[in-house]
Amino acid sequence: MKISGVDIRPGNIIEYEGGIWRAVKIQHTQPGKGGAYMQVEMKNLIDGRKNNVRFRSAETVERVRLDTKDFQFLFKDGDQLTFMDKDNYEQITLDAGILGDAAAFLQDGMDVVLELYDERPISVELPSTIEAMIVEADAVVKGQTASSSYKPAILDNGVRVMVPPHIGAGTRIVVDVYEQTYVRRAD
Numbered sequence: 001m002k003i004s005g006v007d008i009r010p011g012n013i014i015e016y017e018g019g020i021w022r023a024v025k026i027q028h029t030q031p032g033k034g035g036a037y038m039q040v041e042m043k044n045l046i047d048g049r050k051n052n053v054r055f056r057s058a059e060t061v062e063r064v065r066l067d068t069k070d071f072q073f074l075f076k077d078g079d080q081l082t083f084m085d086k087d088n089y090e091q092i093t094l095d096a097g098i099l100g101d102a103a104a105f106l107q108d109g110m111d112v113v114l115e116l117y118d119e120r121p122i123s124v125e126l127p128s129t130i131e132a133m134i135v136e137a138d139a140v141v142k143g144q145t146a147s148s149s150y151k152p153a154i155l156d157n158g159v160r161v162m163v164p165p166h167i168g169a170g171t172r173i174v175v176d177v178y179e180q181t182y183v184r185r186a187d
Contacts, residue, residue: 001062001063001065002060002061002062002063003060003061003063004055004057004059004060005037005038005040005055005056005057005058005059005060005061006028006036006037006038006055006056006057008023008026008038008040008055008061009023009026010023010024010025010026011023012063013045013063013064013065013066014042014061014062014063014064015061015062015063015064016042016053016061019044019045019046020044020045020046020064020117020122021042021043021044021045021051022042022043022045023040023041023042024041024042024043024050025040025041026038026039026040026041027039035056035057035058036056036057037054037055037056037057038054038055039052039053039054040052040053040054040055045117045122045123046122048097064117066115066116066117066122067115067116067117067119068113068114068115068116068125069085069087069113069114069116070085070086070087070111070112070113071083071084071085071086071092071111071112071113071114071124072084072086072109072110072111072112073106073107073108073109073110073111073112074091074108074109075108076096076106079095079096079097080093080094080095080096081093081094081095081096081098081099081103081106081124083112083114083124086111092114092121094121094124098121098122098123098124099124099126101180102126102177102178104157104158104159105126105130105132105157105159105175105177106126107130110126110127110130111127112124112125112126112127113125126177126178127177128176128177128178129174129175129176129177129183130174130175130177131172131173131174131175131186132155132156132157132159132172132173132175133155133156133170133171133172134153134154134155134156134163134167134168134169134170134171134172134173135154135155135156135169136153136154136169137151137152137153137154137163137167137168137169137171138151138152138153139151140165149165150162150163150164150165150182151163151164151165153167153169155175159175159180161175161180161181161182162181162182163182164182167182167185171185171186172185172186173185173186174186
């Protein structure tokens, strides 16, 4: 589906110069002289490159629809991740780099959504929050109660997050996967 260059929104996936790109940030600019344009920061979904492009209102780009499919994470072998299609039980192996920092939050048996382009996986979407156990938390510094102070803690997967002072080692918490932040104490 063709869309005008000024109709691009963050999260849109477009085909540009033979690659598949996701719009990350946009800025609409109307200079005093000349026509208006949309400044778009894009990330290539195949190789991870970033690019800044100006699209004028007269330009059109092809908007791409990705297929999504439910998969289950099975195991990690080195830097390879193995997933199973929940419909036909076929297994697929992907490089851990496709997930970036979120790869540390993968748990055995976790349900994920793969985005496919021409039957080729280009991204993995994890649940937005997961439960994790705190294995190490720093002691609270006395006298820092005037402001809401947070302290560093290390989770069972090795990720470091900031938690409120009342949270200690051995506590299960809910963590935002993509922001890597404390959400709340687990039930």
